[in-house]
Amino acid sequence: MEQNLIRLLKADEIECRVAVIKESGLSLLLYKDARVDQKILDETFGIFGWKRSHQCIDGNLYCTVEIYDKESGEWVAKQDVGTTGYTEKEKSQASDSFKRACFNWGIGRELYTAPFIWISAGKAEIMYKEDQNKVKRFYCNDRFTVSSISYNDSREISSLVVVNEKGETVYELKEKGSGVTGSPKGKATGKNKNSSQEKTAQKTEQKNSSSISKEQMDSLQAELARTGVSMETVQERYKIQEPKAMGEELYSRVMSALKRTKSTEAA
Structure with a gap:
């Protein structure tokens, strides 16, 4: 199974979500959705080379993702638990537990190396509403996307550009070293398909x-x-x-x- 090193995410497979917002600006988190996980599993192991199942343990919904190892002829499983979203509790738990289990397999693990993305108020339209206690609640309707992303040989994010819906750059992490890119039109390449790199990623998980x-x-x-x-x-x-x-x-x-x-x- 070692030769099936899971590729890095492309820019158009990464989504942005507002994590914290205040009057001076907001911070973003990078994440992937379940459809990206399914796509990469299909690409890497084939549509019949993986399977998922869900288990309810102590009231929490877990997901187990199994990969078929052709060398041993056995199914190898990794499991994780999901968290509940604000809507559609069962669906959100199922999706979240699946995405977390896929993180355990290495899909999107590079997102954990992302810098803190801070966008100042001058680059985003931050508004607020006052509640019944006259406390300001800030919000932003702007949409942000990853325009380009690059990785170094350790599968860590080395450069990143985030734009708003007008295509204007609102955040940029400049390249710090040569590596592979995850642009929408390009495929991840580079000297990262060897056992030492996979071991590095596995150590990061521990x-x-x-x-x-x-x-x-x-x-x-x-x-x-x-x-x-x-x-x-x-x-x-x-x-x-x-x-x-x-x-x-x-x-x-x-x-x-x-x-x-x-x-x-x-x-």
């Missing part, structure tokens, strides 16, 4: 159970203050329940992404 030090937490808080990114955004992106227990490896990834993010003053 969780680190250790906790970070007080000094590291202070450094994290300082970077959050500098960039204007909220702790809630970090927790949502990296699926962190308790920030202090995120572990050394995950802490390094979060700090690396923050350091590539402009300060609120620059934005």
